[in-house]
Amino acid sequence: MPAGSAFTSKQSDQIRHAVTTAHDETGLHFFVQVGLVDGDIRAYALRRHAALGAVAEFGVFVLVEPEARRVEIVTGETAARRLDDRAAGLASLAMATSFAGGDLTGGVVNGVRMMAQAAARPPVLHEHEAD
Amino acid sequence: MGTAVLAAGPALAIGERGTPGDKLSAIETTAIFVGIPVAVAAVIAFLVFLPSIVNGPRYRPGRPWTATTAWFGEPIGSEATASAITTLPPATVNGGGASARW
Numbered sequence: 001m002p003a004g005s006a007f008t009s010k011q012s013d014q015i016r017h018a019v020t021t022a023h024d025e026t027g028l029h030f031f032v033q034v035g036l037v038d039g040d041i042r043a044y045a046l047r048r049h050a051a052l053g054a055v056a057e058f059g060v061f062v063l064v065e066p067e068a069r070r071v072e073i074v075t076g077e078t079a080a081r082r083l084d085d086r087a088a089g090l091a092s093l094a095m096a097t098s099f100a101g102g103d104l105t106g107g108v109v110n111g112v113r114m115m116a117q118a119a120a121r122p123p124v125l126h127e128h129e130a131d
Numbered sequence: 132m133g134t135a136v137l138a139a140g141p142a143l144a145i146g147e148r149g150t151p152g153d154k155l156s157a158i159e160t161t162a163i164f165v166g167i168p169v170a171v172a173a174v175i176a177f178l179v180f181l182p183s184i185v186n187g188p189r190y191r192p193g194r195p196w197t198a199t200t201a202w203f204g205e206p207i208g209s210e211a212t213a214s215a216i217t218t219l220p221p222a223t224v225n226g227g228g229a230s231a232r233w
Contacts, residue, residue, distance in 0.1 A: 050223040100233035
């Protein structure tokens, strides 16, 4: 991977489009960061999510650390109600699988799309007791 | 008609008609026996590398990462604000998330 941008302009457009579409479909704010992180990656992701300020509550922050091979998803209080941890976990696994195959763009695009689909469904407020 | 084919037959045999032409010059020989194979190899090599030229550099897990950090979504908050945060707001603490490695 040479110095400079990790994505071609076409790849950036694809990711940007996925992020914008996800926002339009769900009303949640999606953020994706791809790059190196010093120190504890989960702690950094939480701080970076908190730095979103007023948007943090509705924010879904995706951090991809290509050298440590880690993907972190942080959802805000309201966002987590729409996008539960199970759906986020599923998206993170799908992304990790794509990344392991060397496909950063496809992984991010699919992951964001999966989360948007999960969040677009109406939340289950009351689950029926087993009869 | 049968006689016409019989008469034409021997005339069409190789080497029966026409002048054999001059000997190939050294330049022509090189062009045919070196130039054409090299050109073919170059075309094949170009076709092999074409996908990576079009798609840009490929991410390879395990290799050092030298690219700049990429950010997608509205640019809200910054590295500086993030590093200044010591206590997380409830919006983040009461949220959720997931992580995976590869």
